Amino acid sequence: MPQNHEATSMRDCLCGSIDSTMIGSIVTVCGWVAKRREHGEHLAFLDVRDRSGIIQAVVDGSVDVRSEYVVRISGTVSLRPEGTINDRLATGEVELSDCTVEILSAAEPPPFQLDDRIDVDEQVRLRYRYLDLRRDKMQRNLRLRALVNATLRRAMDAQGFCEVETPLLWAPTPEGAREFVVPSRLHPGEFYVLPQSPQIAKQLLMVGGFDRYYQVARCLRDEDLRADRQFEFTQLDLEASFVNQDDILAFVSEAVLDAAEAATGVRPAAIGAMTWAEALDLYGTDKPDLRFGMVLQDLSAAFDDTDVKAFSAPTVKAMCVPGGASFSRSRLDQLTEQAKSLGAKGLAWFRITDDGLDSPLTRFLSEDEAVAIRSVDGAEVGDIVFCVADEYALACKVLGAVRVTLGSPPVSEGPHCYVWVTEFPMFEGVDEEGHLVAAHHPFTMPHHDDLDLIETDPLKVRSQAYDLVLNGWELGSGSVRIHRADIQSRIFTALGISDDEAESRFGFLLGAFKYGAPPHAGFAFGIDRLVAIFAGEENIREVIAYPKTQSGTDLMTGAPKDITERQIRDLRIKIAPKGS
Numbered sequence: 001m002p003q004n005h006e007a008t009s010m011r012d013c014l015c016g017s018i019d020s021t022m023i024g025s026i027v028t029v030c031g032w033v034a035k036r037r038e039h040g041e042h043l044a045f046l047d048v049r050d051r052s053g054i055i056q057a058v059v060d061g062s063v064d065v066r067s068e069y070v071v072r073i074s075g076t077v078s079l080r081p082e083g084t085i086n087d088r089l090a091t092g093e094v095e096l097s098d099c100t101v102e103i104l105s106a107a108e109p110p111p112f113q114l115d116d117r118i119d120v121d122e123q124v125r126l127r128y129r130y131l132d133l134r135r136d137k138m139q140r141n142l143r144l145r146a147l148v149n150a151t152l153r154r155a156m157d158a159q160g161f162c163e164v165e166t167p168l169l170w171a172p173t174p175e176g177a178r179e180f181v182v183p184s185r186l187h188p189g190e191f192y193v194l195p196q197s198p199q200i201a202k203q204l205l206m207v208g209g210f211d212r213y214y215q216v217a218r219c220l221r222d223e224d225l226r227a228d229r230q231f232e233f234t235q236l237d238l239e240a241s242f243v244n245q246d247d248i249l250a251f252v253s254e255a256v257l258d259a260a261e262a263a264t265g266v267r268p269a270a271i272g273a274m275t276w277a278e279a280l281d282l283y284g285t286d287k288p289d290l291r292f293g294m295v296l297q298d299l300s301a302a303f304d305d306t307d308v309k310a311f312s313a314p315t316v317k318a319m320c321v322p323g324g325a326s327f328s329r330s331r332l333d334q335l336t337e338q339a340k341s342l343g344a345k346g347l348a349w350f351r352i353t354d355d356g357l358d359s360p361l362t363r364f365l366s367e368d369e370a371v372a373i374r375s376v377d378g379a380e381v382g383d384i385v386f387c388v389a390d391e392y393a394l395a396c397k398v399l400g401a402v403r404v405t406l407g408s409p410p411v412s413e414g415p416h417c418y419v420w421v422t423e424f425p426m427f428e429g430v431d432e433e434g435h436l437v438a439a440h441h442p443f444t445m446p447h448h449d450d451l452d453l454i455e456t457d458p459l460k461v462r463s464q465a466y467d468l469v470l471n472g473w474e475l476g477s478g479s480v481r482i483h484r485a486d487i488q489s490r491i492f493t494a495l496g497i498s499d500d501e502a503e504s505r506f507g508f509l510l511g512a513f514k515y516g517a518p519p520h521a522g523f524a525f526g527i528d529r530l531v532a533i534f535a536g537e538e539n540i541r542e543v544i545a546y547p548k549t550q551s552g553t554d555l556m557t558g559a560p561k562d563i564t565e566r567q568i569r570d571l572r573i574k575i576a577p578k579g580s
Helices: 122-127 136-158 199-207 245-264 276-283 329-341 367-374 392-407 448-453 485-494 499-513 527-535 565-571
Strands: 026-039 043-050 053-060 070-079 094-105 181-183 191-193 212-220 232-241 272-275 315-321 348-353 356-358 384-390 418-422 427-430 436-438 465-470 473-480 520-526
Touching (some): 026 053, 026 094, 053 070, 136 212, 136 245, 136 527, 199 499, 199 520, 232 245, 232 527, 245 465, 245 473, 245 520, 272 276, 276 392, 315 392, 356 367, 367 384, 384 392, 465 520, 465 527, 473 527, 485 499, 520 527
Parallel strands (some): 053 094
Antiparallel strands (some): 026 043, 026 070, 043 053, 070 094, 181 191, 212 232, 315 384, 348 356, 348 384
């Protein structure tokens, strides 16, 4: 017989592993009492739960246990009597009979019912997270996460990557997010930071000749929390030498598709790609959700000589919403307010009817303009066409946001649609001092075709940066790194970073590059977000064992908390009064 790896000195098997092949066997299980029912004074039924599932145990006589008592039960595997089979349980055709019960630990009544059929306030769940973790959903989600992590590791190992752990106490990094600062006891007045990512550490590993590195890395950013962001997060982080962008995309795609197959049982198709400019033009965002249509269309040419004031703008973008002609006026007003809140002057709409276009603006349109609107994305009677006229980037952004509002299915619905977005802008604008602002980080390699534009037209320079997007969620990003001193110097100059500042902020990395830096590139993506989508969860808190609330607190432990006066003295720090 194969070895039973679940057997211990206290139990023979897991509750959920008992089936009809074990009829007549005497087994011992351990777990929590999920439910207790008595039939008269001489028969009791206990549903006993462990991580694998539930088994019904039949006890002769009364038994003094309640819900969530921890018990050890021995009994004979038997078929349930005819008419009592429970099709909702994997073990529903069997039970344990002639049972003896040993109470391992008593329990008070839990503050909420540990049943996925009961909705429980999240604040209560997080306060008693150790109880919430017993629920089937949390057990499934965290075991799914473990499966994904294991699969990612296997995929990276198979591609020749070496797992290396990098420090959690680090120096400030060149990335833009706010860092968690850790005061040093041994060096009063000096501080470490907790890493936003292992970015510089992994680049130094490339200088060190490791060639292909990866890590399931814990990272921390002191940013406002939301559904897809926590202070602490986990990412698959990787870097490789003597590669180009296509190589990195292939490495990551292989790992992600392996994880998807392990999680869902189906291997997705090869991951396609589009440029950042294409994503903005067609979807109004750099993280497009490809599960539905409603692509944006440019009508600027049709409105070049328009007499309609609402369309007198450099760009006119349009989008057809199938069936949208049924939208109420209040719904249209809500969408218009959304567009205005994002910076647009308004949101024009045109219902497609048997008689043509129905809109307050219809009478002002020329025949050619009306034809252009009716032709948007194959618009038919019963559809509605929305238009935004403004500067190009704003028109795309606003209509892209309306698209998501109207079309994006819940995370749990629809297929998993991956896409690579490439060729991001190198710079995203200028700061108050007139210096360019890096869109990624200052070590990102510019597109080789745009090197001559760095000094002459920098906002047109594309970078060799790339994002992986899944169902409208950005999973992660990466880039080809600068490894040539001449190009790095040009980028620093463009960003307004002096030689002295570069040495102060990045001296140890630039110093390492003097000793032979190979061409290298890397990537990192959020495992929390990936697992949340696999699990059909809208919030990554549902796939994290001990998350923080939206306000950054841990309701279970009460963190953050005050520290003792002795700790304050040891660290030689001063704490300002609260509220000051």
